[in-house]
Amino acid sequence: MNKPLIIGLTGSIGMGKSTVAQMFVDEGVPLFDADAAVHILQGPGGVLVDEIEALFPGTTGAQGVDRQKLGARVLGDPEALKRLETLIHPAVGVMRMKFFEDHRNEPLVLFDIPLLFEKSGAVGVDHIVVVSATKEDQEARVLARPGMTVKKFEKIKGLQMPDAEKRKKADSVIDTSMTLDETRQQVQNLVQKLKASLA
Numbered sequence: 001m002n003k004p005l006i007i008g009l010t011g012s013i014g015m016g017k018s019t020v021a022q023m024f025v026d027e028g029v030p031l032f033d034a035d036a037a038v039h040i041l042q043g044p045g046g047v048l049v050d051e052i053e054a055l056f057p058g059t060t061g062a063q064g065v066d067r068q069k070l071g072a073r074v075l076g077d078p079e080a081l082k083r084l085e086t087l088i089h090p091a092v093g094v095m096r097m098k099f100f101e102d103h104r105n106e107p108l109v110l111f112d113i114p115l116l117f118e119k120s121g122a123v124g125v126d127h128i129v130v131v132s133a134t135k136e137d138q139e140a141r142v143l144a145r146p147g148m149t150v151k152k153f154e155k156i157k158g159l160q161m162p163d164a165e166k167r168k169k170a171d172s173v174i175d176t177s178m179t180l181d182e183t184r185q186q187v188q189n190l191v192q193k194l195k196a197s198l199a
Helices: 017-026 034-042 051-053 065-076 076-100 135-142 148-160 162-169 182-196
Strands: 005-011 031-033 106-114 128-134 174-175
Touching: 005 017, 005 182, 017 031, 017 106, 017 182, 031 034, 031 128, 031 148, 034 076, 034 106, 051 076, 051 135, 065 076, 106 162, 106 182, 128 162, 135 148
Parallel strands: 005 106, 005 128, 031 106, 128 174
Antiparallel strands: none
16 A cells, blocks of 8 residues: 555534544644645635636635635635635645645645535545534534624535534544543544554
8 A cells, every 4th residue: 555544534514523633643643734735725825816806706815815705706606616616626736736745755634624525525534533512512503603693604504514424434433522632642543543554
């Protein structure tokens, strides 16, 4: 098997995916964060800013893309969202390839892919990890976010594959409805197991 083994990390909104991603980093696993890559591409001087402005006039400024304005333009419009994704996905793919080249000698690398199942991000991933929590925990976390409403939460959830389905498709599930220490223990055990599988 070619090194490194690619772990695909995913999970619905409010499940604790960012926290778990950081735990993998703490265990020495290099992380490629697709959302962070998009922020770079759309940020001040980002390579996609002009093209996004051309597609969606008035959604960019000196700070790059105004995510609120762009979100308002594409969230309820599948066609607009598709046009945006056609622009973003290849650019993120290029950044991901470079990351992979830079970490070719690592045993494991982690790709944080929010919509891994929804957007066929599972292609080229060796081991899929789904971050999950109880419905109650998920709701409490999401609704505690500034500016979040029940309606907005339902809309986002509607775009994501149900958690139960994700769990079924996963190679491993990290449950974040327990303490941080217990969650960290799950991550440590998985990292050890995956490294052992390469030996």
